[in-house]
Amino acid sequence: MKQFYETYEDNEKLSTLSREIGWSNNILILVGAKTDEAREFYLTLTAKNNYSARELERQIDSMLFERTMISNKKNKLLVAKNNALSVLRDNYTLEFLAIPGEHKEMELRKAIVSNLKRFILEFGKDFSFVGEEYKLQVGNTDFFVDLLFFNRELSCLVAIDLKTGKFKPGHLGQLEFYLEALDRDVKKPSENPSVGLILS
Numbered sequence: 076m077k078q079f080y081e082t083y084e085d086n087e088k089l090s091t092l093s094r095e096i097g098w099s100n101n102i103l104i105l106v107g108a109k110t111d112e113a114r115e116f117y118l119t120l121t122a123k124n125n126y127s128a129r130e131l132e133r134q135i136d137s138m139l140f141e142r143t144m145i146s147n148k149k150n151k152l153l154v155a156k157n158n159a160l161s162v163l164r165d166n167y168t169l170e171f172l173a174i175p176g177e178h179k180e181m182e183l184r185k186a187i188v189s190n191l192k193r194f195i196l197e198f199g200k201d202f203s204f205v206g207e208e209y210k211l212q213v214g215n216t217d218f219f220v221d222l223l224f225f226n227r228e229l230s231c232l233v234a235i236d237l238k239t240g241k242f243k244p245g246h247l248g249q250l251e252f253y254l255e256a257l258d259r260d261v262k263k264p265s266e267n268p269s270v271g272l273i274l275s
Contacts, residue, residue: 078105079093079101079102079105082105082114086111088115089111089114089115089118092115092118092119092122093118095118095122096118096121096122097128099128100121100126100128100131103117103128103131103132103135104117104118104121104131104135107132107135107136108135108140112140113140116140116143117131117134117135117139117140120134120139123200124199124200130196137170171190171193171197172186172187172190172194173186174186178239179239180221180237180238180239183237183239183274184207184208184221184222184237187222187237188207188222191204195224198224199226199228201226201227201228201229202224202225202226202233203224203225203226203227204222204223204224205223205224205225205232206220206222206223207221207222207223208220208221209222209223209234211253211256211257211260211261212260213252213256218252218253218256220234220235220236220253220257221235221236221237222234222235222237223235223257229267229270230265230266230267231262231266231267231268231269231270232257232261232262232266232269232270233269233270233271233272234250234253234254234257234269234270234271234272235271235272235273235274236249236250236253236271236272236273236274237274237275238273238274238275239275240275242273242275246273247273250271250273251271253271254268254269254270254271257269
C-alpha cells in the first residue's frame with residue numbers, strides 16, 4: 076500500500092486511472108511496469124479491454140508496451156496519417172499456438188483458428204473473425220486470404236497473409252492484390268479501405 080501511494084501520489088492522471096480497475100490488476104501493473112508511461116499504457120488498456128488478471132499478466136510478460144512503442148516508432152508516418160492504425164503492431168507474441176519452429180502455413184493457420192480467442196486477445200478486442208481461407212474471385216480465378224478479420228476501431232477489413240520463411244517482396248505484392256480485391260468486392264461503402272498484415 077505504501078509503494079502504491081508513493082507511486083501515484085503526485086500523478087493525478089495515473090491515480091484516477093488506477094481507480095478504474097481492480098486491486099489485483101493494479102498490483103500487476105505496479106510490479107510489472109517500470110515507468111509512468113508504461114503504467115498509463117497498461118492502466119488504460121486494462122480498463123478499456125476489461126482484462127482479467129491472468130490476461131493482463133500475459134500482456135505484461137510478453138512486453139506488450141515495449142512492442143507497441145517499437146511498432147509506433149517504426150510506423151510513425153503511417154500512424155500520423157491515421158492515429159487509429161496504432162492498434163496494429165509490428166510484433167505479436169503467439170507462444171500459445173504451441174507449434175514447432177519448422178511449420179507450414181497451413182499448420183500456422185489451423186493453430187490460430189484453434190486458438191482464436193487467445194489470438195484475438197493478442198491482437199486487441201476490437202477484432203472480429205470474418206473467415207479462414209476467405210475466397211476472392213478475380214476474373215475467373217479464385218484466390219484465398221489466409222485469415223480475414225474486421226476491426227471496429229479502424230472500421231475496416233484486416234487481411235492477414237501467413238508466411239513461413241524469410242520475407243520476399245512478392246509477399247507484399249500479393250497482399251496488396253488481396254486488399255484491392257477486398258476493397259472492390261467485399262468492403263461496404265461505409266467502411267474504410269482494407270489493411271493487411273503479413274504474419275510469419
